[in-house]
Amino acid sequence: MTPQKYDAIIKYDAIIIGAGAGGGVVAGLLAEVGKRVLLLERGRRLSFEDIGRDHLRNQRLPQYGFNVGPDPDGNPRVALTPEGKAIVVNPIEGGYQANAACVGSGTRVYGAQAWRFLPDDFRMASKYGVPPGSSLADWPITYDDLAPDYERAEWEMGVSGDEATAGRKRPRHRPYPMPPLPLNTQGRTLQSGARALGWGTQRVPLLINSVPYNNRDACAHCQHCVGFACPTDAKNGTQNTLIPRALATGNCTLETEAMAERIDTDGAGRVVGVTYWTKAGERVTATSEVVVASGGAVETARLLLNSKSPQHPHGLGNAHDQVGRSLQGHYYAGAVGWMPAPIWDGIGPGATTATVDFNHDNEGIVGGGMLADDFITLPIIFQKWRVPADVPRWGLAHKEWMRHHYTRMLLIMGPVHEIPSPDARVSVDPDVKDKWGIPVARLSGTTHPETLRTYDFMRARGEEWVRACGAEDARSNPSGLVLSGGQHQAGTCRMGHDPQTSVTDLWGRVHGHDNLYVADGSLHVTNGGFNPVLTILALAYRVGGHLVQAW
Numbered sequence: 291m292t293p294q295k296y297d298a299i300i301k302y303d304a305i306i307i308g309a310g311a312g313g314g315v316v317a318g319l320l321a322e323v324g325k326r327v328l329l330l331e332r333g334r335r336l337s338f339e340d341i342g343r344d345h346l347r348n349q350r351l352p353q354y355g356f357n358v359g360p361d362p363d364g365n366p367r368v369a370l371t372p373e374g375k376a377i378v379v380n381p382i383e384g385g386y387q388a389n390a391a392c393v394g395s396g397t398r399v400y401g402a403q404a405w406r407f408l409p410d411d412f413r414m415a416s417k418y419g420v421p422p423g424s425s426l427a428d429w430p431i432t433y434d435d436l437a438p439d440y441e442r443a444e445w446e447m448g449v450s451g452d453e454a455t456a457g458r459k460r461p462r463h464r465p466y467p468m469p470p471l472p473l474n475t476q477g478r479t480l481q482s483g484a485r486a487l488g489w490g491t492q493r494v495p496l497l498i499n500s501v502p503y504n505n506r507d508a509c510a511h512c513q514h515c516v517g518f519a520c521p522t523d524a525k526n527g528t529q530n531t532l533i534p535r536a537l538a539t540g541n542c543t544l545e546t547e548a549m550a551e552r553i554d555t556d557g558a559g560r561v562v563g564v565t566y567w568t569k570a571g572e573r574v575t576a577t578s579e580v581v582v583a584s585g586g587a588v589e590t591a592r593l594l595l596n597s598k599s600p601q602h603p604h605g606l607g608n609a610h611d612q613v614g615r616s617l618q619g620h621y622y623a624g625a626v627g628w629m630p631a632p633i634w635d636g637i638g639p640g641a642t643t644a645t646v647d648f649n650h651d652n653e654g655i656v657g658g659g660m661l662a663d664d665f666i667t668l669p670i671i672f673q674k675w676r677v678p679a680d681v682p683r684w685g686l687a688h689k690e691w692m693r694h695h696y697t698r699m700l701l702i703m704g705p706v707h708e709i710p711s712p713d714a715r716v717s718v719d720p721d722v723k724d725k726w727g728i729p730v731a732r733l734s735g736t737t738h739p740e741t742l743r744t745y746d747f748m749r750a751r752g753e754e755w756v757r758a759c760g761a762e763d764a765r766s767n768p769s770g771l772v773l774s775g776g777q778h779q780a781g782t783c784r785m786g787h788d789p790q791t792s793v794t795d796l797w798g799r800v801h802g803h804d805n806l807y808v809a810d811g812s813l814h815v816t817n818g819g820f821n822p823v824l825t826i827l828a829l830a831y832r833v834g835g836h837l838v839q840a841w
């Protein structure tokens with residue numbers, strides 16, 4: 291690409307980088323109060339047909355690429371092996387830590403589990419102490435501070451859930467706007483197993499319409515939920531809620547296939563706008579009062595680090611070398627149980643029943659996690675991930691094993707608390723550049739070893755649960771120390787009071803800047819023992835609400 295460089299000076303009130311979960315919410319809130327917003331998204335705006343239902347090309351099994359980005363070519367990252375070897379990785383390769391890249395980002399195709407974190411998730415360091423070598427810390431806000439924003443996300447975006455059980459371990463002040471989706475056979479089986487163990491269960495809250503809501507249809511219970519777009523548009527992401535609301539005001543300009551290269555500052559070091567590449571290959575500088583970085587935990591850190599200037603020689607917000615550190619995601623614990631009779635009934639989306647009994651207060655364990663049944667498994671994923679090593683990979687014996695076991699699998703899984711490490715980090719690679727010529731993210735380190743003890747504790751609970759359901763055999767996988775991130779990436783621009791140990795204040799404003807904000811998973815100090823998106827959305831309501839108030 292040989293771009294024509296020019297500066298088109300357009301004055302916006304706010305430029306938001308990234309039209310995913312966090313950025314979509316802030317765009318909606320600002321546009322609705324009359325602010326002129328430029329929303330930049332490097333991916334495309336995709337229809338249901340664009341995303342398709344290819345079992346080999348989707349966000350769960352990207353054998354031939356993702357269905358919602360990033361595109362396989364021109365978007366490399368560099369992963370550092372434990373031995374210190376730098377390896378260039380492309381989006382569908384191991385170690386890339388991809389989420390998505392399109393309007394809505396992960397929320398376009400996610401499973402939509404909509405968990406609030408627990409009060410103790412916001413005070414992990416106070417509760418457990420700080421394991422040596424970790425960067426475990428308390429949030430600068432409490433669950434109660436965020437509760438109104440959780441509620442707003444649940445109502446404005448649309449969450450279905452069971453109010454009778456949802457209040458376990460966390461106060462709630464308003465019921466869910468929709469009842470839960472129907473229970474299926476695996477959910478009923480898990481409920482009876484939990485009863486036998488004396489464990490509590492609750493229905494999995496989902497950002498999916500169980501009844502018509504927000505002028506869109508209810509879920510059709512199909513078998514292609516996680517990793518795919520919804521045929522009835524019942525799955526609620528920012529692409530069909532806050533972003534259309536922003537566009538309907540006429541105040542928001544959404545530019546797709548537009549890649550932000552850097553956040554610009556003036557001679558005094560104050561943020562003045564963004565330089566980005568347009569779909570047509572032009573390099574444009576746009577100016578604004580405020581810039582909000584919402585590129586997701588890896589790309590937001592990369593962007594801040596790439597925005598060096600004489601006043602900010604280490605990147606924006608990085609005077610104390612905090613940007614990019616404590617990258618987290620989720621280790622997934624759980625177990626597979628093989629049931630004596632079929633329990634598969636094909637009623638989607640599938641994730642119905644959870645226990646939160648082990649989120650905290652497990653003797654000798656830092657944190658814990660949630661366990662729930664999984665979304666309906668695609669047959670090809672079952673074939674790739676679940677066939678034991680001693681079963682032939684093809685032929686009659688293989689087919690018979692598949693026929694017998696697919697309908698008898700009881701699969702439970704769930705995210706465990708990761709104990710953050712300062713060495714698990716995003717930096718910028720000195721050599722490798724993407725297709726726009728921008729230095730790419732370099733990923734290095736691992737999560738803290740405490741995470742493995744929590745993981746082992748949780749997979750043992752998983753095995754216990756499937757056995758109590760009547761499984762003839764129960765299996766779970768040991769895990770080793772790895773760098774996490776992936777679809778649940780978080781933590782690289784953590785909130786905090788102290789600029790020496792955090793990147794933003796408790797409103798998502800980058801320390802040392804009055805007009806630069808972060809609104810995405812980067813803000814998470816710790817990533818909870820739950821899927822993170824409802825917390826990311828709630829934080830974006832908090833950041834956007836603060837901007838509206840403080841403007």
Ligand SMILES: Cc1cc2nc3c(=O)[nH]c(=O)nc-3n(C[C@H](O)[C@H](O)[C@H](O)COP(=O)(O)OP(=O)(O)OC[C@H]3O[C@@H](n4cnc5c(N)ncnc54)[C@H](O)[C@@H]3O)c2cc1C
Pocket residue numbers: 307308309310311312313330331332333349350389390391392393394395396397399400401402403404405516517518548549550551584585586587589590593777778779809810811812821822823824826
């Ligand atoms: C298959 C799948 C299933 C999931 N299931 C669940 C679930 O059940 N529950 C749950 O809680 N979470 C789930 N997630 C994760 C959830 O989608 C993410 O946690 C969430 O989207 C992260 O929000 P974010 O705002 O941090 O970043 P994102 O939503 O990823 O938004 C970042 C956006 O910024 C864009 N961008 C980045 N850099 C730039 C740049 N320089 N210029 C322009 N644009 C840029 C990206 O393309 C992207 O669109 C799932 C994700 C996937 C993919």
